[in-house]
Amino acid sequence: MKFVDEFRDGAIARKLAKTIAETALPDRQYRLMEFCGGHTHAIFRFGVQDLMPENVGFIHGPGCPVCVLPKGRIDNAIALVQQHDVILCTYADLIRVPASAQMSLLKAKADGGDIRMVYSTQDALHIARAHPQRQVVFFAIGFETTTPPTAIAIRQARAEGLNNFSVFCNHVLTPPAMRTILQAEGGASAHIDGILGPSHVSTIIGSQAYAFCAETFHVPLVIAGFEPLDVMQSTLMLIRQLNAGTAIIENEYTRVVTRAGNRKAQQLMAEVFELRPTFEWRGLGMLAQSALKIRHEFADLDAECRFNMPAITTADVKGCLCPAILRGLNKPTDCKLFGTVCTPENPMGACMVSSEGACAAYWSYGRFRRETTKQEVAA
Amino acid sequence: MKRPYSVKLDINNGSVNMTHGSGGRAMAQLIDEIFVHHFDNELLRQYNDQASFTVPDGRMVISTDAHVIAPLFFPGGDIGSLSVHGTINDVCMSGALPLYLTAAFILEEGLPLAELERIVASMAAASRQAGVPVVTGDTKVVEKGKGDGVFITTTGIGMVPAGVNISGDQARPGDAIILSGSIGDHGMAVLSSRENLSFATTLQSDSAALHTLVASMLEVTPSIHCLRDPTRGGLATTLNELTLQSGVGMLLDEKAIPVKPEVMGACELLGLDPLYVANEGKLICICAATDADALLAAMRKHPLGRDAAIIGHVIADDHHLVQMQTAFGGRRIVDWLAGEQLPRIC
Numbered sequence A: 001m002k003f004v005d006e007f008r009d010g011a012i013a014r015k016l017a018k019t020i021a022e023t024a025l026p027d028r029q030y031r032l033m034e035f036c037g038g039h040t041h042a043i044f045r046f047g048v049q050d051l052m053p054e055n056v057g058f059i060h061g062p063g064c065p066v067c068v069l070p071k072g073r074i075d076n077a078i079a080l081v082q083q084h085d086v087i088l089c090t091y092a093d094l095i096r097v098p099a100s101a102q103m104s105l106l107k108a109k110a111d112g113g114d115i116r117m118v119y120s121t122q123d124a125l126h127i128a129r130a131h132p133q134r135q136v137v138f139f140a141i142g143f144e145t146t147t148p149p150t151a152i153a154i155r156q157a158r159a160e161g162l163n164n165f166s167v168f169c170n171h172v173l174t175p176p177a178m179r180t181i182l183q184a185e186g187g188a189s190a191h192i193d194g195i196l197g198p199s200h201v202s203t204i205i206g207s208q209a210y211a212f213c214a215e216t217f218h219v220p221l222v223i224a225g226f227e228p229l230d231v232m233q234s235t236l237m238l239i240r241q242l243n244a245g246t247a248i249i250e251n252e253y254t255r256v257v258t259r260a261g262n263r264k265a266q267q268l269m270a271e272v273f274e275l276r277p278t279f280e281w282r283g284l285g286m287l288a289q290s291a292l293k294i295r296h297e298f299a300d301l302d303a304e305c306r307f308n309m310p311a312i313t314t315a316d317v318k319g320c321l322c323p324a325i326l327r328g329l330n331k332p333t334d335c336k337l338f339g340t341v342c343t344p345e346n347p348m349g350a351c352m353v354s355s356e357g358a359c360a361a362y363w364s365y366g367r368f369r370r371e372t373t374k375q376e377v378a379a
Numbered sequence B: 001m002k003r004p005y006s007v008k009l010d011i012n013n014g015s016v017n018m019t020h021g022s023g024g025r026a027m028a029q030l031i032d033e034i035f036v037h038h039f040d041n042e043l044l045r046q047y048n049d050q051a052s053f054t055v056p057d058g059r060m061v062i063s064t065d066a067h068v069i070a071p072l073f074f075p076g077g078d079i080g081s082l083s084v085h086g087t088i089n090d091v092c093m094s095g096a097l098p099l100y101l102t103a104a105f106i107l108e109e110g111l112p113l114a115e116l117e118r119i120v121a122s123m124a125a126a127s128r129q130a131g132v133p134v135v136t137g138d139t140k141v142v143e144k145g146k147g148d149g150v151f152i153t154t155t156g157i158g159m160v161p162a163g164v165n166i167s168g169d170q171a172r173p174g175d176a177i178i179l180s181g182s183i184g185d186h187g188m189a190v191l192s193s194r195e196n197l198s199f200a201t202t203l204q205s206d207s208a209a210l211h212t213l214v215a216s217m218l219e220v221t222p223s224i225h226c227l228r229d230p231t232r233g234g235l236a237t238t239l240n241e242l243t244l245q246s247g248v249g250m251l252l253d254e255k256a257i258p259v260k261p262e263v264m265g266a267c268e269l270l271g272l273d274p275l276y277v278a279n280e281g282k283l284i285c286i287c288a289a290t291d292a293d294a295l296l297a298a299m300r301k302h303p304l305g306r307d308a309a310i311i312g313h314v315i316a317d318d319h320h321l322v323q324m325q326t327a328f329g330g331r332r333i334v335d336w337l338a339g340e341q342l343p344r345i346c
């Protein structure tokens, strides 16, 4: 536990907070987007926002793969279970996500669907080996971090001749999402001054994958670890860049991330996956070249081919402000549905789906925060 | 009394079948050779459909708890000991002295008799150690596939000593919140022993009967305001229940909450928050600030309260929020859990 504690030291945090407060210029705003759900989680769980001066604020980005998975894909997965009687292996995060018609994997399971929660692709392979008479589908989801293990599982299934195994691929890529958010803003935006970039994802694709943020949009980006001190250190680095008027890609997470990333993992991904021309992101819409598909050579292991799965598009809920929240234009509390119709128990939009979504995190950890702090000051 | 069967149950090789629930000889034999054999006590040996006893004057409490758990055996306990501890704890969180337990078993066809005996023996040992006998019970058998090995429901009764008035609605602003020891041990021990979770740990469930700890606390301070054991949903959920019931808020100090490093490590790995992980041998005590030190000292003298700590205090708050000063220096809300806590992937 030493390892983690080192990055959660309260004394260092206070020192850093002091430096940040001294460095941030009082006459300007710093609107920083933390891209990943992991960052959002750290900010709320450890109360990082409380350690920031008033003019340094965080905008919670789209970096939670569960949140951005469109409803239609869950509908697809439920259909696999209900119509094709497969054993569906899924990460636990997905189990509660609402699908169409008040359904979810949890309800499909209660209705008798054979849905199993796994912790790795290897668990799914194991289940396939144990049930040679049944079709076993792995519900693959995640950014670049979780993609190589899926690639390995596909190669392994091929090598073993595991004919009853296939993968329902929903892997998406972070750079296109980031580009979309910055583009919508029209370049160096009025709303996002700097970005705390993905850490785990960057171990795979490397920090240079985000060069366009600085080059095209003149927005500085710092690759930031998920520990609260990482978030604070990266925030300080962004503030320094913004003060100096520079926009470069910096790497705070040097203990793991390199510029080029993990070439071996990249090769593996290229061997098994190819780009989809376009893919739907919940809250962001259709994004070109933003997701991966299993290559033709492995089509027999692709559940979409094997079960002839249809593309299902579903409309986002009316009134949901996710697209604007993900771009930093609105706060969760600006949404009329926030906390009334839309709660973590009954999520309406992408940002409320997983605990790392902006609205859910705000609801669980941040709601009333300002208010109560004010109350205490008054008391 | 002569029993109407001559061949003993084959506990080593046999398994539960439908005749064991049919009301015939097989059932009588199962009850005799497994349940009565292990739980053995005077009331049970009367072979009546009910246990009868006289009770002292005063306020009686009753509580019931259904137990389903996978796996049935986990590091530090099993469904048998858990079903005894769980109900004793529910009874004694009123300040009551638990007197008797009842137990109902739903057995799944095919359950090896050896496993059943192991569970019943462990239950009997837990009840004997706690000094709270199982005095009556029931058994049913369901077809294979309609149960998960064994389900156990236990009911307990107890008597509240005069002058004790403990209830979840008694927390008042200014009160101290005391926790009896480290959190998350039970939940993480069970999770780590699920077959598809391969990380090896040394975690042990904290499953234990807390009534003697409660008795020693009441000895120093009969005017405890609230007592509750933070089981399912963990510390966070229990504190939220209490704030709502009492119409108050709470402010916790993260640094003061004991969490074992191995529990923290396993939680990190799975993306879980120990505040929401189940405990089976811990209690939360809310008392007047002036009583806190004496109570804490009494708790620390008891083996089940050795690591007790004051973890925060009750505040006035119309939103009934539980808030926490993080060790990191910020503040966060500790909310109710939405659904079940599930491991995260990224």
Ligand code: SF4
Pocket (backbone or CB within 6 Å): A317, A319, A320, A321, A322, A325, A332, A335, A336, A337, A338, A339, A342, A343, A347, A348, A349, A350, A351, A352, A353, A359
């Ligand atoms: S509160 Fe719900 S509906 Fe509103 S923006 Fe957030 S997720 Fe969408």
